[in-house]
Amino acid sequence: MVERPILLLGGTGEARSLAAQLDQAGLPVISSLAGRVRNPRLPVGEVRIGGFGGVDGLVRWIRVHDAAAVVDATHPFATTMTAHAATVAERMSLPLLRVRRPAWTPGPRDTWVPVPDTAAAAEHLAQRIAGGGSSRVFLTTGRQDVSVFADISDAWFLIRVVDPPTSDLPPHHEVLRSRGPYDLASERALLRSHRIDLLVTKNSGGDLTRAKLTAAAEAGIPVVMVQRPVEPAVGDTVASVEAAVEWVTRQRRPNF
Ligand code: NAP
Numbered sequence: 001m002v003e004r005p006i007l008l009l010g011g012t013g014e015a016r017s018l019a020a021q022l023d024q025a026g027l028p029v030i031s032s033l034a035g036r037v038r039n040p041r042l043p044v045g046e047v048r049i050g051g052f053g054g055v056d057g058l059v060r061w062i063r064v065h066d067a068a069a070v071v072d073a074t075h076p077f078a079t080t081m082t083a084h085a086a087t088v089a090e091r092m093s094l095p096l097l098r099v100r101r102p103a104w105t106p107g108p109r110d111t112w113v114p115v116p117d118t119a120a121a122a123e124h125l126a127q128r129i130a131g132g133g134s135s136r137v138f139l140t141t142g143r144q145d146v147s148v149f150a151d152i153s154d155a156w157f158l159i160r161v162v163d164p165p166t167s168d169l170p171p172h173h174e175v176l177r178s179r180g181p182y183d184l185a186s187e188r189a190l191l192r193s194h195r196i197d198l199l200v201t202k203n204s205g206g207d208l209t210r211a212k213l214t215a216a217a218e219a220g221i222p223v224v225m226v227q228r229p230v231e232p233a234v235g236d237t238v239a240s241v242e243a244a245v246e247w248v249t250r251q252r253r254p255n256f
Pocket of ligand 1: 034175
């Protein structure tokens with residue numbers, strides 16, 4: 001009997017690691033990537049790339065491929081995909097697992113300014129700059145969110161992205177193309193060499209990009225931290241790849 005596959009919504013290190021572990025355990029998995037990044041790091045096993053075409057497209061895809069469950073291991077800020085997965089799982093009464101890495105939390109040396117979204121981060125930044133607070137900003141919120149900072153003309157931005165941004169950018173900037181993980185020594189050097197006095201980031205969580213926060217804390221650089229969006233309370237949630245492997249294994253019994 002052919003086993004029904006698991007649809008694994010990815011685009012994260014956790015999703016790649018989960019795909020590898022499920023593949024090794026002989027479980028049929030189809031990983032899905034949005035197709036945003038030009039040269040994505042591909043997971044082990046079968047991969048499909050590109051949007052499904054909204055909720056209805058996802059329903060169709062699941063029917064055609066007879067997926068037995070959905071594992072949503074997308075980034076904590078991939079809110080649309082997570083919402084679609086939740087809607088579809090409810091509609092189709094399909095088991096859904098959200099793999100959501102823990103958020104970063106500030107330590108005693110951190111100076112964080114929490115803001116609800118990137119627009120609020122830009123607003124805060126503009127006020128801060130007007131008050132003479134900061135002038136050299138390290139922006140790591142990702143390519144899709146850069147345009148909200150485009151009107152800020154009296155600061156200089158170091159914009160770190162995987163692929164070059166296509167939207168409007170602030171007038172004074174340098175685009176630094178790179179992909180994590182980043183270590184502490186290189187983050188320290190980056191902050192120093194560019195004389196950064198403010199870091200703007202999303203609370204992505206995880207270890208791969210955590211070093212910039214440590215480097216900022218060491219240098220006394222404040223961090224404007226975009227808080228995580230609230231997620232739909234549908235299905236189960238785990239915080240680690242190991243727990244996700246267990247969940248999938250449990251789902252297979254008795255009639256997966
Ligand atoms: P999003 O805003 O939540 O999703 C927008 C649309 O992109 C979705 O409606 C869906 O299109 C498509 N999509 C997103 N993730 C997909 C996936 N894994 N497989 C197939 N289609 C997907 O997503 P996003 O924030 O642009 O993120 C896109 C991808 O990059 C995600 O896989 C995410 O894990 C990864 N990523 C995001 C961030 C971030 O900060 N947002 C950071 C690192 C990695 P349809 O409606 O057509 O199905």
